[in-house]
Amino acid sequence: MSIEITMPQMGADMTEGILVRWVKSEGDQVSRGEIIAEIETDKATVELEAFEEGVLLRLVASEGETVPVGNVIAVLGSPGEAVVSPPERKEQAAAPGRGTAQGPVAAAAGAPVAAPARAPVADAGSGRLRISPVARRIASEAGIDASSLRGSGPDGRVLRRDVEAAIAGTLQVSNEPPAREGATARPGGVEPLSKMRQAIARRMSQSKQTQPHYYLTLDIDMTAALAFREQFNQAAGEAERVTINDLVVKACTLALQRHPKFNAEYSEEGLVFHGSVNIAIGIALDEGLIAPALLDCGAKTLGTIAREAKDLVARAREGRLRTDEYGSGTFTITNLGAYGVETLIGIINPPQAAILGVGSVMPQAVVRDGAIVARQVMKVALSADHRVTDGAEGARFIREIQGLLENPASLAL
Amino acid sequence: MAEMRMRDALREALREELRRDPTVFLMGEDIGAYGGSYSVTKGLLEEFGPERVRDTPIAESGIIGAGIGAALGGLRPMVELMTINFSLLALDQIVNTAAKLHYMTNGQMHVPMVIRMASGGGSQLAATHSHSLEGLYAHFPGLKVVCPSNPADAKGLLKRAFRDDNTVVFIEHTANYGFKGEVPDDPDFLVEFGQANVLREGSDVTIVGYSGSVHQAMRAAAMLEEQDEISAEVVDLRTLRPLDMDTVVRSVKKTNRAVIVEDAWKFGGFGGELSAQIMERAFDWLDAPVARVCSKDVPMPYNRDLEFAALPSEEDIVEAVLAMF
Numbered sequence: 249m250s251i252e253i254t255m256p257q258m259g260a261d262m263t264e265g266i267l268v269r270w271v272k273s274e275g276d277q278v279s280r281g282e283i284i285a286e287i288e289t290d291k292a293t294v295e296l297e298a299f300e301e302g303v304l305l306r307l308v309a310s311e312g313e314t315v316p317v318g319n320v321i322a323v324l325g326s327p328g329e330a331v332v333s334p335p336e337r338k339e340q341a342a343a344p345g346r347g348t349a350q351g352p353v354a355a356a357a358g359a360p361v362a363a364p365a366r367a368p369v370a371d372a373g374s375g376r377l378r379i380s381p382v383a384r385r386i387a388s389e390a391g392i393d394a395s396s397l398r399g400s401g402p403d404g405r406v407l408r409r410d411v412e413a414a415i416a417g418t419l420q421v422s423n424e425p426p427a428r429e430g431a432t433a434r435p436g437g438v439e440p441l442s443k444m445r446q447a448i449a450r451r452m453s454q455s456k457q458t459q460p461h462y463y464l465t466l467d468i469d470m471t472a473a474l475a476f477r478e479q480f481n482q483a484a485g486e487a488e489r490v491t492i493n494d495l496v497v498k499a500c501t502l503a504l505q506r507h508p509k510f511n512a513e514y515s516e517e518g519l520v521f522h523g524s525v526n527i528a529i530g531i532a533l534d535e536g537l538i539a540p541a542l543l544d545c546g547a548k549t550l551g552t553i554a555r556e557a558k559d560l561v562a563r564a565r566e567g568r569l570r571t572d573e574y575g576s577g578t579f580t581i582t583n584l585g586a587y588g589v590e591t592l593i594g595i596i597n598p599p600q601a602a603i604l605g606v607g608s609v610m611p612q613a614v615v616r617d618g619a620i621v622a623r624q625v626m627k628v629a630l631s632a633d634h635r636v637t638d639g640a641e642g643a644r645f646i647r648e649i650q651g652l653l654e655n656p657a658s659l660a661l
Numbered sequence: 662m663a664e665m666r667m668r669d670a671l672r673e674a675l676r677e678e679l680r681r682d683p684t685v686f687l688m689g690e691d692i693g694a695y696g697g698s699y700s701v702t703k704g705l706l707e708e709f710g711p712e713r714v715r716d717t718p719i720a721e722s723g724i725i726g727a728g729i730g731a732a733l734g735g736l737r738p739m740v741e742l743m744t745i746n747f748s749l750l751a752l753d754q755i756v757n758t759a760a761k762l763h764y765m766t767n768g769q770m771h772v773p774m775v776i777r778m779a780s781g782g783g784s785q786l787a788a789t790h791s792h793s794l795e796g797l798y799a800h801f802p803g804l805k806v807v808c809p810s811n812p813a814d815a816k817g818l819l820k821r822a823f824r825d826d827n828t829v830v831f832i833e834h835t836a837n838y839g840f841k842g843e844v845p846d847d848p849d850f851l852v853e854f855g856q857a858n859v860l861r862e863g864s865d866v867t868i869v870g871y872s873g874s875v876h877q878a879m880r881a882a883a884m885l886e887e888q889d890e891i892s893a894e895v896v897d898l899r900t901l902r903p904l905d906m907d908t909v910v911r912s913v914k915k916t917n918r919a920v921i922v923e924d925a926w927k928f929g930g931f932g933g934e935l936s937a938q939i940m941e942r943a944f945d946w947l948d949a950p951v952a953r954v955c956s957k958d959v960p961m962p963y964n965r966d967l968e969f970a971a972l973p974s975e976e977d978i979v980e981a982v983l984a985m986f
Contacts, residue, residue: 380947381947382946382947385945401948401949402985
């Protein structure tokens, strides 16, 4: 009869431990109370004793490995006993946030990970998150980290509506009218926040409060890109007619593939790299704003991007987005060129690492080879999470975008 | 269908049952010559005679004991105890005999008796005569407890009670006797036990009540809709035993909130049972702790203003609901 030795919980807040060193080896006889391993927690390195006597049949965890509390690290049994079946590793307990720190994550980027086994617990105040059972369940089913939500209920309790607003805020369009009608913008009156307004308020505040932004702006000479676009559109069918924004999406996709840290996100455990480039596009609506994603842009041609972007915008306006298009973006482009805006410095759409703000293409006098000439210039601004990247990396990334747009032939590939 | 007050609907049920089944008879304090303290049995003595409509002395334990004996002997008695306050004098007969014989004889005996009594405060009858003890009777396995809120249910449930082969405690709220409603004429109209009634559909909160509190719940729901744009669903339990938790749970799963309203005291009351069952069966659907709106934890005051302050009100319900949002 074999006994599984698991990663012990030493302290209420311990969720995982590092197996620093095995003191005993496979096949060693151990007696009760004997030290078999050293384990490092957040606070200290402690010695792990055997609770039963027996033979260490198998060391499951290797030295240096981080093991969630409760997962098997070794199997103890009688001499000669075989390990019937290697104990299966429990899935890594999903930490708040997404993915793990172990390098690139192959899963669809940003897709909700398995619901956390335990609802997240806020560490403020009493240490326990105030959340109603139904809110906890819905958040868990939707893969939302409830500890990041602000509760609107009594005593700040997170209620069902808060979770639903968060689901909407990843950013679902709800076509429903503001919570209470008849209170529209009268002087001195208070207009209740729509779900979308609440979601925007919360997410933008979260971004500015947790993601230290840095900003880089530069001019892109779009003269060649405009000519390329015209040529492309003459050949393309109606559905695949390319907009300036489509060119920016394609350029960003290529740049993100070459600079994957801008297609990643920050977590306490490390940078989480996304396996695909999902470009979220900011779309203004009467009720607010939504940023659904064009999924897996790396696998799409310019014509496909153009066609799908048109479809995405149309469906966003009709409130017919698919669930996998909400909240799955890995990078966002926000473009107010159509509004005649010169420079747009965006707020990062959390938990992404960066956002590109795009202004209008305007004819400007620029110096080329010592002469002043008129060129079609577009100002772009990169807002990036300084926890993920630094300014020089940002500069290389935004220059990559600039280069791609100024030499647009590669966009056709 | 005819519109009638609840006391008339109850009388219709008694009349139809007396006509239908010759083993049915009524006995109780002042039910014959006086026509009943709440005029429910008015005219029945004249129609059915003193053999079947019997006035009794003021001796609650004796009346229930006689009812149990008659039931064991093959009759189907309806015993009226005037009010639930006096039923405490008969508690041993009800709890230790009527509720137990079927079980203790392994089904060889049964006690097909209907015990009717009036319940509730609000009439300045002071601390000893204003009880709401529905939950007390619901505590005992072996008893069925019926608490109608409207004339149609009163008739259908009372007729159903006469068809039961064991004891049914049929509790009428004094405030409901004059309540009017449409009642089916069909002499075979029955309301089955254990089927709660959704009186009003809503999406934001479930208000659960029985007997008199149902009407407060309905008024509170109307106020919530009008003043606060909150859509309340109102569930009338109709019977506490058997208890239709399925309907309550279904409603709570829809609205995510529950408020229980009853005239009884909160401490150790039936509302606590409901609350616990909601928690056991719908925990993951709750958006707020289950709330209870009950009487204040004091013996019922005699003073009119104090009495109304002690009893639950529709304003209390509205307040409890708003505290959940």
